[in-house]
Amino acid sequence: MSPILFWFFALLMLVFGAAVVVNRNPIASALNLVVSFLGLAALFMSLDAFFIGIIQVLVYAGAVMVLFLFIIMLLDLRAERLRKINWVASAGGVAVALALLVQIFYVIGHLTFSKQTFPPLARSEIDDVHNIGLLLFGNYNLPFQIIGVLVLVATIGAVLLSKRERR
């Protein structure tokens, strides 16, 4: 992956990610998040993780964000009306986020191997679907089944929660 493409997609992801937080209109936020996720999927693919990248688009951009949009439209959430901003709380929030950022930068700066480039792969075309599938049904068989139960529980929970109570 050439550095130009890396920076393009990284900036795309970060700028639209920031727009999610800054935007007042929830629909605009949701759409910015979609673009951000597409940039992230491109970064995954730049790391030769094609399966994860495609799953990212399929699950997040294709399903989860449509669900978000659907709920925003259903509840008819308009742009937030301007409230009195609690400056102390906002400044605190920004300060904590900045502190976290500084910490992350400090840790990454002190990692010796973070200056190394990625080692080359043996084959240019690697069947990652095959390999992930082998791991998923082999080593991670029990977690996989637990995830299945979790999804079932989530489905039942979502149906129960969104059912109207009979009075």
Add this chain to the structure above:
Amino acid sequence: MNVFFITTSLLKIIGMIFVVILPMVSYAVYAERRVSALIQDRLGPNRVGPAGLFQPIADAAKFLFKEDFTPAQVNKFYYWLAPCLAMVPAITTIAVVPFGSTLLGVPMVIADINVGILYVFAISSLGVYGIVLAGWASNSKYPFLGGVRSSSQMISYELSLGLAVIPVFLLVGNLRLTNVVRYQIENGWMIAPFIGDWANLGKWLLAIPMITSFFVFTIAVFAETNRLPFDLPEAEQELAGGYHTEYSSMKFALFFLGEYAAMITGSAIIVTLFLGGWHLPLPSLHGGFHWLVVDGTAPGWRGVVGGLFNIATFFVKVAALLFMFMWVRWTLPRFRYDQLMRLGWLFFFEIALVNIFIVAGILAYFQF
């Protein structure tokens, strides 16, 4: 990443979009009008050019010169964005579909990636944004209802769509679409797995779930492309046109063309997955039940002719499916919305799910 690869890829992309998809879309509109006329015992457009063949050009000119009206209360940015979002995913999907074998040694597929079918689902699931945004940005009741309807319809039918292809990949063991075509050439098409292996009971049994899977997939494609009998998002009689009510001129045309482009890519996927892709079974000169494979690997002019023949085969199959789309549209009435949802969740979803278990059972029992 050499110059040759980039040049051929660019040529394929440009050729695919401007020489194949866009003319095919405009002539699909013309064909739709002629076919509907045929079915309803009318004549259809036959005035512009011989047999009305220049009608698409006249339509395009009309759309371009119409007033591009933007209603006052719409959300401008998203109102303009929506038609583009409706068109792009439909065209992008075609990138992974193998539309021919090879031509002069160049594989006739734009991007042969190892997660081909997942890519198709991922990109086509983005198509819903165009419709939802159009409905929301129009800031008007009927388009909004159309947008909400379509988002829930597309999410619901994506499940059947995804589950219906799993049997194919249980057989092939690979998500790469060129491998799916290769498998079908060697072992018979997906809807007729018994070809070439007539005495095998297992293959005959396998045909039942594979044909079921084909039908579930095709019907789900109907729902995903908002075609009748599932065109609830734009039902004229109840929604006054649905999500594109407030659109006019070229922006409306983009929705219209996007729908046909989605139909063409949908047909191309169906052909690739179930109907043997670019392969046409010809009886072999050497006798027996082995099919003669015509492709572009032969040396000299025979390779070129073979490659072109494969491409032609593929698009003839796509055109046949498009005709079926139109035939269904002008024959069946529209479903009611609750019927549509019940059909998706309580019927096709279960059928597709049970189908996977049947195919897995047959594969485990007969071991082929």
Add this chain to the structure above:
Amino acid sequence: MVTLGHYLIVSGILFAIGFAGVMLRRSLIIIFMSLELMLNAANLSLVAFSRFHVQPSGVPDYNAQVFVFFIITVGAAEVAVGLAIIVALFRARQTTHVEDINTLKF
């Protein structure tokens, strides 16, 4: 050249953006979206490490990608339940603003 550190820093910035969103915004939906951003930032560094830690056979370390798969699945399930809770809350209180939801029982 793009190094592992670049990916980690981008992932860290994305995490901080999501974190700031959770801290600053008062709309439940936006907070929820910011949570998704944070989950995905973690995914990015996992995939970067997976690519960095190439096995002797010359393939990436797929264990990390399996984790990412699990995170995406759990994230999707979380969104389904979370949005159902938001809808239920909206039905009860007609708001998704966290400062209006300040009683335990209503």
